[in-house]
Amino acid sequence: MTSLRSNTLSRWPTDELLCWVLRGTATIAGTIVLLIVVFLIVEALPALYHVGLPRFFTDPSWHPADGLYNLTPMLWGTLFAMTGSVLIATPLGILSAVFCHYYAPPTLARPYRRLIELLAGIPSVVYGFWGLVVLVPLIAEIQPPGPSLLAGILILTIMILPTITLMADASLANVPQQYLRGAAALGLPRWATIQSVVFPAAKSGLCTGVILETGRAIGETMAILMVCGNVVQIPSSIFDPIRTLTANIALEMAYALGDHRAALFVSGLVLMAMIVALVLAAEWISRGRVYG
Amino acid sequence: MAETLSRSQNPREWLAFALVWGSAALVTATFCWLLGDIVWHGLSHVSWTFLTAPPENAGRRGGIGPILVSTSLILGVCLAVSLPIGIGTAVLLAEFTSDQSLFGRMTRRSLDVLAGVPSIVFGLFGNAFFCKTLGLGFSILSGGLTLACMVLPILIRSTEEGFRAVPASYRLSAAALGLSRTTTLVHLLLPAAVPGLLVGLVLGVGRAIAETAALIFTSGYVDRMPESLLDSGRALSIHIFDLSMNVSGGDANAYASTLVLVIMLLAINGTASWLATYGLHRKVVTV
Numbered sequence: 001m002t003s004l005r006s007n008t009l010s011r012w013p014t015d016e017l018l019c020w021v022l023r024g025t026a027t028i029a030g031t032i033v034l035l036i037v038v039f040l041i042v043e044a045l046p047a048l049y050h051v052g053l054p055r056f057f058t059d060p061s062w063h064p065a066d067g068l069y070n071l072t073p074m075l076w077g078t079l080f081a082m083t084g085s086v087l088i089a090t091p092l093g094i095l096s097a098v099f100c101h102y103y104a105p106p107t108l109a110r111p112y113r114r115l116i117e118l119l120a121g122i123p124s125v126v127y128g129f130w131g132l133v134v135l136v137p138l139i140a141e142i143q144p145p146g147p148s149l150l151a152g153i154l155i156l157t158i159m160i161l162p163t164i165t166l167m168a169d170a171s172l173a174n175v176p177q178q179y180l181r182g183a184a185a186l187g188l189p190r191w192a193t194i195q196s197v198v199f200p201a202a203k204s205g206l207c208t209g210v211i212l213e214t215g216r217a218i219g220e221t222m223a224i225l226m227v228c229g230n231v232v233q234i235p236s237s238i239f240d241p242i243r244t245l246t247a248n249i250a251l252e253m254a255y256a257l258g259d260h261r262a263a264l265f266v267s268g269l270v271l272m273a274m275i276v277a278l279v280l281a282a283e284w285i286s287r288g289r290v291y292g
Numbered sequence: 293m294a295e296t297l298s299r300s301q302n303p304r305e306w307l308a309f310a311l312v313w314g315s316a317a318l319v320t321a322t323f324c325w326l327l328g329d330i331v332w333h334g335l336s337h338v339s340w341t342f343l344t345a346p347p348e349n350a351g352r353r354g355g356i357g358p359i360l361v362s363t364s365l366i367l368g369v370c371l372a373v374s375l376p377i378g379i380g381t382a383v384l385l386a387e388f389t390s391d392q393s394l395f396g397r398m399t400r401r402s403l404d405v406l407a408g409v410p411s412i413v414f415g416l417f418g419n420a421f422f423c424k425t426l427g428l429g430f431s432i433l434s435g436g437l438t439l440a441c442m443v444l445p446i447l448i449r450s451t452e453e454g455f456r457a458v459p460a461s462y463r464l465s466a467a468a469l470g471l472s473r474t475t476t477l478v479h480l481l482l483p484a485a486v487p488g489l490l491v492g493l494v495l496g497v498g499r500a501i502a503e504t505a506a507l508i509f510t511s512g513y514v515d516r517m518p519e520s521l522l523d524s525g526r527a528l529s530i531h532i533f534d535l536s537m538n539v540s541g542g543d544a545n546a547y548a549s550t551l552v553l554v555i556m557l558l559a560i561n562g563t564a565s566w567l568a569t570y571g572l573h574r575k576v577v578t579v
Contacts, residue, residue: 012472012473012474014472014474015472015473015474018473018474018477019388021380022380022381022383022384022388023384023395024380025376025377025379025380025381025384026380026381026384026385026395026399028377028381029377029378029381029399029402029403029444029448030381030398030399030402030403031402032402032406032441032444033402033403033405033406033409034402035417035421036406036409036413036414036417036441039416039417039420039421039425040413040416040417040420042420043416043420091315092315092318092319095311095312095315095316096315096316096319098312099312099313099315099316102312103309103312103313103316104316112316112320114565115319115320115323116319117561117565118323118558118561119319119323121498121502121557121558121560121561122326122502122554122557123501123502123503123504123529123553123557124502124504124505125502125504125529125530125532125533125550125553126330126532126550126553126554127326128533128536129532129533129536129546129550130326130329130330132536132537133329133536133543134325134329158322158326161319189302189305190305190308190309191304191305191308191309192304192305194308195308212408215408218410219408219409219410219411219412219413220410221410221411221412221504221505222504222505222529222533225537226533226536226537246410246412246505249412249415249416250412250415250505250508253415253416253419253508253509254508254509264416265416265420268412268413268416271410271412271413272409272410272413275405275408275409275410275413276405276408278408279404279405279408283401283404
């Protein structure tokens with residue numbers, strides 16, 4: 001393939017110019033992540049300096065007006081909502097992809113895939129609104145107050161389901177045909193083939209899907225904000241309201257000043273660190289050892 | 293596919309069969325419930341007056357005219373900034389760097405991370421950088437610029453795929469004719485890569501319209517008709533959020549606005565997948 005090196009052979013001055021312009025645009029695109037990290041750190045510094053990192057975990061409560069900055073309840077909120085939704089969405093999503101590939105007749109598989117793509121495109125505020133007017137009242141009938149960890153988990157599940165389904169779908173499509181023919185020749189029934197041939201072969205793709213959906217679950221803001229009740233507490237049951245890190249930022253950014261504002265940027269930094277770790281993990285898994 | 297896998301009578305096969313069909317049915321039912329609910333409650337409120345009238349009484353009555361204007365202005369700013377940067381980067385990654393070069397690898401990795409950054413973090417960044425440091429304040433410009441950072445990864449990825457789908461023979465023939473690489477790019481590669489570019493554009497627009505969290509602290513809440521790009525303007529998704537959370541009795545208009553947003557997104561996604569299946573294929577084969 002033609003590459004950058006061959007450019008030195010070009011006799012045209014415009015090529016040189018074009019190349020520099022393109023490098024300029026790519027540099028801008030590439031440095032946005034750095035800019036984000038730098039600005040988060042700069043804005044978070046006052047809090048890290050005045051409050052110090054340990055106090056974000058040891059303060060008695062989250063009362064920024066009184067100078068108390070305990071992020072632990074929000075961390076647990078994020079963690080619970082994420083774990084619950086990933087636990088439900090993963091089997092559901094993988095089974096959906098299996099349905100598309102090995103169970104559904106072709107006339108059903110195509111529309112089903114389109115439906116999942118449509119679900120992926122629906123904005124989070126729409127999910128949040130639907131959760132608020134439909135799910136929350138339903139949950140309130142079972143066990144008041146209604147806005148709760150359970151509502152958050154259910155909404156998040158619907159939101160991250162397309163991510164894992166589409167990833168699983170893509171990795172099932174990459175399983176070599178001869179594996180399936182081999183299994184058929186051995187007389188393996190359908191589910192046994194899927195369980196012992198398809199899943200191991202598609203392992204790395206499935207893991208990447210789980211990591212990506214986890215990232216989405218951590219970063220989701222609006223839907224969670226609308227259905228979770230936003231009480232700062234460590235929940236004792238799934239019917240208790242919770243507040244996540246992201247919702248906390250969205251709620252308090254509007255009026256936060258000084259150290260309070262900086263503390264919100266600290267939680268932004270925490271989120272960013274989680275996402276970077278997940279992206280690196282996904283890259284590490286998907287590189288190379290596909291059938292390992 | 294199904295034919296190559298034999299049927300069996302054993303109970304585990306039946307259980308798996310039931311589970312797979314059951315989860316597909318569950319997902320479909322949830323989707324229909326969600327969409328049906330929004331269409332059912334929203335349809336009766338959507339009319340031409342609703343789309344053009346200004347909101348009254350904090351949005352409880354009136355329409356969404358100025359909000360649609362603000363939304364399109366934010367989108368316009370976002371595309372005006374992200375398109376040149378996105379296309380430039382995609383061209384560089386696909387045509388002018390080898391996959392192994394350090395610069396290419398670093399750019400790609402940084403874009404991967406950027407694609408995963410939560411939207412609320414974009415909001416924090418936009419607030420700190422565009423609103424405060426650059427002094428743009430809560431404005432349509434800040435919101436559009438924040439969204440531009442957000443849609444870049446999507447835009448670059450599909451555009452790059454569009455360029456990679458162009459057969460290598462184009463480049464070799466152009467080189468054999470002694471064309472400069474600029475000419476090759478402008479007259480041969482760019483037209484052939486247009487479908488990929490359009491897919492990226494449409495997906496980017498979809499992501500930008502759907503966004504809420506990144507806009508709350510950058511473009512703001514003001515629901516008046518914006519007079520310039522430095523005015524604060526409320527995007528449609530923020531309007532839905534505000535009506536359902538902060539305004540009691542705003543549910544009817546929230547349903548209608550949600551329906552408008554969902555219809556826009558369904559149209560956008562439909563266009564994207566139509567382009568991806570037919571546009572890409574046709575162009576590359578017949579040009």
